[in-house]
Amino acid sequence: MSDTTSARDGVSVQVRGLRKYFHGQAVLQGVDLDVSPGEIFVIMGPSGSGKTVLLKHIIGLEMPDAGAISIDGQSIDGPGFMAKYRVAMVFQSGALLNSLTVGENVGLYLSEHRIKPEKEIARIVAEKLELVGLKGLEMRLPSELSGGMKKRVAIARALAIEPQLILYDEPTSELDPLMAVTIAEEILKLKQRIHVTSIVVSHDRDLAFGVADRIAIIHEGKILAVGSPEEIKANPEPIIQQFLTVEFKKQKFIL
Template structure:
C-alpha cells in the first residue's frame, strides 16, 4: 500500500504540490489526471525518491520514505518499484536487449543464463519481437516507449509508476497497454499509479482516479464518480473544454481565485 499524506514540494518560488494526500491500496490502479504542469510527475517522482519533498509523508509498506536518509536503504526500497519515464529514458550506450535486462542484474537474483529468455518474453508482451540487438537511436518514439515498458516489467516489480504510458502511441497500441496494466493487476497483483491525459485509459484501468490542479487535489474517486460529478474543474478537464474554471496562461496553469502560480 502507498499512502501519501499532505505532500508539499516547491521549486524555488514555484509551489508545485501544495499538500496532496492520496492513497493506493495493494493490487489497485490509481490514475492521476490533470493539465500539464500541475505536479503529477513531481508527485510520483517524490514517491520513488527521485525528488525529496519539502514536507509530508510517503508511507510504502509501513515505512515513511521521506525519513530514510541512508542511500543504501533507500535503494533497497526502490527495488520494489518500476518507473516508466515519459520519454522512455533508454540507455543510449546499450542495445535494446541490454536495456531490458539491466534491471534483472540489479533488482533480481535471476541467473544470467535466463536473461535472454526473459528479455524476449517481456518485449513480446509489449508487441516487439526480434529487436534485441537494435540501438535505441534506431527506434521510433512509440517503440522506445514500449521497450522502456518492457524494461520496467522485466524485474517484476511490486509497484509500477507510469508517467504517461500511452503518449506517442497509436490508439490500438494505447488500448493494448491499458489491457497490459489490467493484466498485471489481475495476474500479479501489481499496484500501479498511472499519470495520464488519456481519459479512456483512465476509465478503463483505474480503481480510483485523482485529479490535480494547481498543486491541489481536486477530486479523488472512482471512474463512475468522475463520469457523473458536477465539479466544474473536473467536468472541464474530462470533457476537454477550453472555457471553464481552469485558465490556461502562458507560463502554466491557473485556476480561478488562485494567485500563487
C-alpha cells in the first residue's frame, strides 16, 4: 500500500456523463456529480433508479458504457489506482466472507495487505467491533449472525480500512431504529475524525437529512436535483416532493 496519499485525507469524486445499459435498457443516463473531500453526500431515489449501479461504478465494480469517473482528478481506470487510495464499500447485504470468522472478516484488508502485525490487527478488530456494538464476537461465523449484525460487521470491516472514501449501500436497512442512529452517528464521527469522504445510498429519509452535507435525488438513471438538505426539501419538483413526503395512511384502507 502506497503512502503517497495520507489515509487521513478525504478525496474528491467527479462523475461525468456516466451512462450504463443493461440488456439495452438505460440504467444510468448521463449522470454528472461532484463530491468534495470530506463531504457526506447522500444519493436518494426510488428502487430501480440506478443508485447502487452508480455506487458500483464509483468503486470500479462496473464498467461504464460511456462517461468517466475520477477521484482527486485521477481516473479510476488508471494503473495502481486501487493501491493508491483507500476506498471501502459497505454492501447492502454485508457481503461478508462466509468461510471466515467475524474477526477475520473485519481484519481481512489489514492481514491480506500485511499493513499491521497480527496483534495490532486483533486490537483494531476488537475496537471496530466494539464501535458497532458487537464486542467479543470475533470468533463467530457470519452464518451465526442476524442480518443487522452482518451489516454492522460490514461497517466495522470498512472502518478497519481507515478509508479516504467510503461508500454505503443502504447502511441502515435491516437495522433497528437505535442501531440506525448509531450508524448515522458513526458516519458523522468518521467525517470529524478522519475527514473521510462518504457517499451514502439510502431510502432512509431520517438518515439522509440527518447526516448529509448535500443530497442528490436520482430518478430513472438521471440526477433530478443536487443540493443541501434544505434546498432539496424546498425543491418544487413533484417527483422529489412525492418521494420526500409520501407516508402510509391507514385511513385510506379503512372502509
